[in-house]
Amino acid sequence: MNDAETLNPELLKQIEESELDSGQTEVMGIFEAIVLITITFIIFPLLGYLTY
Amino acid sequence: METNLKDKGLGSVEEQMTTNPIAARYRNFNLVDFAFLCTSFAIASWCLLTGGVLGTFLPANHLMTACIIGVCMGTVIACFSVQGCTKYGLDQYVLLRAPFGVNGVKFPVFLTVIVGLGWNTIILIMLASGCVTIVDAVYPLDEATKPILLRVFGFLGVLITFLVSQTGPLGMKILTRITTPLLLFIMLVMFYMLFTKVGLEKIFSTAPGGAWLEPKISYFIGIELLFGLAMGWWPFLGALGRLANNNRAYYWGFWIGNGVIFGLMAIVGGVSGLIFNTFNPPDWMIPLGGFFLGLVCLGFLALANVSSTVIQVYPCAMASKQFSFLSRKSWKMLLFLCCIPMGLVVTTIPELYYERCPSILAFCATFFAPMVGICIADLVFLRRKNMDVKSLYDFSSSGKFYYWKGVNWIAILTSVSGFLFYMWFLNPITLDFGETSPFPLLMNATVPTIAFTCALYTVLTKLVTIPCRKGGFTKN
Numbered sequence: 001m002n003d004a005e006t007l008n009p010e011l012l013k014q015i016e017e018s019e020l021d022s023g024q025t026e027v028m029g030i031f032e033a034i035v036l037i038t039i040t041f042i043i044f045p046l047l048g049y050l051t052y
Numbered sequence: 053m054e055t056n057l058k059d060k061g062l063g064s065v066e067e068q069m070t071t072n073p074i075a076a077r078y079r080n081f082n083l084v085d086f087a088f089l090c091t092s093f094a095i096a097s098w099c100l101l102t103g104g105v106l107g108t109f110l111p112a113n114h115l116m117t118a119c120i121i122g123v124c125m126g127t128v129i130a131c132f133s134v135q136g137c138t139k140y141g142l143d144q145y146v147l148l149r150a151p152f153g154v155n156g157v158k159f160p161v162f163l164t165v166i167v168g169l170g171w172n173t174i175i176l177i178m179l180a181s182g183c184v185t186i187v188d189a190v191y192p193l194d195e196a197t198k199p200i201l202l203r204v205f206g207f208l209g210v211l212i213t214f215l216v217s218q219t220g221p222l223g224m225k226i227l228t229r230i231t232t233p234l235l236l237f238i239m240l241v242m243f244y245m246l247f248t249k250v251g252l253e254k255i256f257s258t259a260p261g262g263a264w265l266e267p268k269i270s271y272f273i274g275i276e277l278l279f280g281l282a283m284g285w286w287p288f289l290g291a292l293g294r295l296a297n298n299n300r301a302y303y304w305g306f307w308i309g310n311g312v313i314f315g316l317m318a319i320v321g322g323v324s325g326l327i328f329n330t331f332n333p334p335d336w337m338i339p340l341g342g343f344f345l346g347l348v349c350l351g352f353l354a355l356a357n358v359s360s361t362v363i364q365v366y367p368c369a370m371a372s373k374q375f376s377f378l379s380r381k382s383w384k385m386l387l388f389l390c391c392i393p394m395g396l397v398v399t400t401i402p403e404l405y406y407e408r409c410p411s412i413l414a415f416c417a418t419f420f421a422p423m424v425g426i427c428i429a430d431l432v433f434l435r436r437k438n439m440d441v442k443s444l445y446d447f448s449s450s451g452k453f454y455y456w457k458g459v460n461w462i463a464i465l466t467s468v469s470g471f472l473f474y475m476w477f478l479n480p481i482t483l484d485f486g487e488t489s490p491f492p493l494l495m496n497a498t499v500p501t502i503a504f505t506c507a508l509y510t511v512l513t514k515l516v517t518i519p520c521r522k523g524g525f526t527k528n
Contacts, residue, residue: 007445011072015441018073018140025076025139028300036303040128040311048117052271 071373073441074141079297086301089292090309092228095235095317096360097175097353100333102281103318105410106274107325109262112255115326118274119318124311126282129502130289130420131306133427137290138302140441144290145374149444150523151430151509154451155458159467161374163419164287168368169390170412171284172361173397176213177406179357180205180398182334182350189338189347199403206398213361214391217369218384224363231359234352239320241349245340246320250327261329272495273483277413278318279498284416285310286424288367331409365390414480421498422470425505426463433506434513440524452524460523462512470505477501 081089106115136147148157183205184198193201216223246255260270289306296302321333328336333353338346369386372378378386397405431437443452455461474480477497518525 007442011445012442014072014075015445017075017077018142019441021076021141022139025298027298028303032300033303036128036307040124040307044117044121044124048121048275051113051117052268 071143071146073146074294076141076297079141079295081295081301081305082297083301083304086296086305087308089295090305091313092232092309093288093292093363094310094314095232096363097178097235097333097357098171098281098360099235099239099314099317100321100324100353101174101178101331101409102278102413103321103323104325104331104333104336105277105413106318107260107322107327108329108331109260109270110274110322110326111260111267112258112323112326114267114271114274115322116319118271119278119322120312120315122275122278123282123315123318124307126279126498127285127306127311128303129499130282130286130424131293131303132432133286133424134290134293134431135299135302136431136437136439137293138296138299139437140439141294142290142439142441142444143294143370144287145371146444147290147431147439148427149453150435150439151426151460152463153455153458153460154444154447154453156455156460156464157374159464160287160423161371163423164371165368165390167284167412167416167419168287168364168371169393170415172213172364172368173394173405174409174412175357175360175364176206176209176394176398177202177402178333179209179354179361180402181332181406182337182354182357185334185338186347186350186354189343202402203399206402207395209358209361210391210395210398212358213365213394214387216358217362217365217387220366220383224359224366227359227362231352231356235317235356238349238352238356239317241345242320242324242337242340245345246323246327249340255323255327258326260326269495276417276478276496276498277410278315279496280413280415280417282310283420283424283498284413286420287371291367291370332406408481410483411481414478414483417498417501418471418474418480421474421501422467422505425470425502426466426509428502429506429509430463430513433510434525443524455517455522460517462517463509466505466509466512469508470501473504474498474501 103115103119106118110118134144134147136142137144140147145157145161148160152159180202184193184201187193187201188198216227219226285306293302293306296305321331324333324336324340325331328339330336334350337349337353340346341349365387368390369383372386372390378389381389431439440452446452446454447458448454453460474497477500513523513525517523
């Protein structure tokens with residue numbers, strides 16, 4: 001095991017901070033996700049089909 | 053970013069190489085910054101090489117769409133599997149302790165190092181090939197000297213990679229700042245040359261030199277190889293993704309940089325590969341750009357190749373820290389160990405190895421598509437994106453991710469089944485599609501493999517792991 005990965009107070013503090021901040025990182029909404037999925041999995045393959 | 057890390061005592065290169073989580077407040081890469089970072093990572097010599105591989109068997113219209121479709125779809129799926137890295141600021145191989153176990157994580161680490169160094173070796177041979185072409189253009193060489201010079205330049209490439217990668221992220225940052233604009237310059241020059249010297253009519257009417265008999269098979273192999281390349285991003289997504297300050301930056305950043313921009317750049321290499329019927333960029337740069345411009349571009353490409361190998365060696369050395377016998381080694385020693393296999397290949401069998409470039413792409417998907425499936429099942433579906441971060445660092449036998457002596461054998465079994473399943477659809481060495489495939493009309497191997505491993509892992513976890521009270525699933 002890595003020294004840095006023993007559960008020392010510094011690591012515990014960083015883990016706590018990381019868990020505390022995790023809620024802030026999920027900012028992408030459903031609409032945005034739908035846009036990304038539509039472009040990637042519907043529009044691009046459709047273009048591929050049309051150019052075939 | 054550097055100031056914040058220094059405040060936390062993460063200032064030096066060695067300290068930045070730790071696998072501790074980085075809280076969101078210490079990450080300053082917003083969408084724009086992260087898209088630039090991903091673009092710097094994606095725009096490398098492998099754009100030209102990958103596109104060139106497709107150019108040897110696809111006509112221009114198929115090539116253009118295959119480049120975009122394959123890499124964008126693959127990147128989004130791969131990102132989906134390890135989004136926890138951004139959520140908690142975790143290194144990918146720390147996060148992977150959840151599905152694979154605190155000791156079992158060495159399995160994906162081993163595959164990452166193998167594929168990463170394998171791909172790096174290709175880039176180094178391309179670097180050596182470019183240098184030989186430059187020397188040959190200035191002082192014509194006889195055929196017997198070229199292989200010797202190829203090996204000498206290859207060895208020098210390994211040496212330079214070893215020396216430059218010791219500078220860590222700072223060196224990478226400086227290198228990418230220099231090489232990304234240079235590569236963009238090469239792309240624009242080659243793009244201009246293609247349109248002025250070759251012309252649209254010839255581009256769209258040129259038949260590829262090595263197409264499969266059935267155009268549809270060629271097209272789907274092209275998409276599959278780009279899927280393979282996107283799966284090849286997977287081992288490195290976490291190392292970069294933990295720097296993004298939210299999941300919007302993470303998804304769109306990778307989609308823009310590693311997806312769309314990479315695809316566009318690959319098209320330049322692809323069209324050139326199609327016109328000159330070779331996937332090796334040094335072979336077409338002088339014929340396309342002319343003597344002087346071709347030489348300048350080859351020089352820039354050589355520098356870009358060094359940058360690409362440094363970027364790739366960093367996560368390989370980082371990943372190798374997961375092995376206990378390597379975790380205490382110095383950063384320099386880890387880099388040295390990573391450079392040994394590359395040095396051996398480039399000085400012994402460079403020509404044979406370089407010819408197998410398409411297979412390396414297919415092997416990326418063979419190895420990593422099952423990993424993506426397992427991560428989606430475990431981290432997204434079964435744990436519903438909630439991770440007990442503390443347990444990821446708990447190596448005791450009572451730890452949640454200790455499983456059976458530190459290894460989740462269900463994940464290992466599923467991975468091996470996934471490799472075999474992939475090869476049932478597509479042989480990565482011969483690239484035979486259709487004949488061995490159980491569903492000849494379904495001409496994709498990556499997506500079925502991801503779906504298969506995702507389903508298999510979920511079923512086995514519910515039947516075996518959860519009843520055995522392993523993996524900390526009960527609390528979720």
